[in-house]
Amino acid sequence: MANGVWDTVLIEGLAVETVIGVYDWERKITQRVLVDLEMAWNNSIPGGSDDVADALDYAAVSERVSACLKTLEPQLLETGAEAIANLLQSEFGVRWLKLTLNKPGAVPSARSVGVRIERGSRT
Numbered sequence: 001m002a003n004g005v006w007d008t009v010l011i012e013g014l015a016v017e018t019v020i021g022v023y024d025w026e027r028k029i030t031q032r033v034l035v036d037l038e039m040a041w042n043n044s045i046p047g048g049s050d051d052v053a054d055a056l057d058y059a060a061v062s063e064r065v066s067a068c069l070k071t072l073e074p075q076l077l078e079t080g081a082e083a084i085a086n087l088l089q090s091e092f093g094v095r096w097l098k099l100t101l102n103k104p105g106a107v108p109s110a111r112s113v114g115v116r117i118e119r120g121s122r123t
């Protein structure tokens with residue numbers, strides 16, 4: 001555990017309206033995807049400096065994640081999840097993340113359906 005980063009930055013329930021789905025009718029409409037993110041970050045540094053430049057800026061991440069899903073218009077939630085994980089690692093330097101994409105309403109008899117992935121390492 002020594003030298004590992006166990007702090008995280010959270011985004012919960014980020015709502016994104018985008019074209020998503022495998023069926024023809026789904027390619028003609030937008031649907032709501034809910035994004036939940038937990039991202040490893042050493043929060044002791046911004047906690048000491050009080051400078052957002054040292055923080056993982058959840059506002060910037062939210063904007064980028066939303067733009068990614070809107071541009072990608074994926075068929076599968078899995079495709080969207082992989083794209084988000086890749087951009088968080090390459091553009092924001094996030095070393096570990098847990099990401100959940102929910103598509104409420106996709107299965108009317110379920111409260112929600114979705115996928116969850118975990119990428120990277122905290123050590």
Ligand SMILES: Nc1nc2c(c(=O)[nH]1)N=C([C@H](O)[C@@H](O)CO)CN2
Pocket residue numbers: 020021022023026075076077078103106107115
């Ligand atoms: N594992 C997945 N299963 C399904 C997905 C998906 O993205 N990942 N998508 C669909 C359809 O688009 C569905 O949401 C339409 O109701 C079906 N299964």
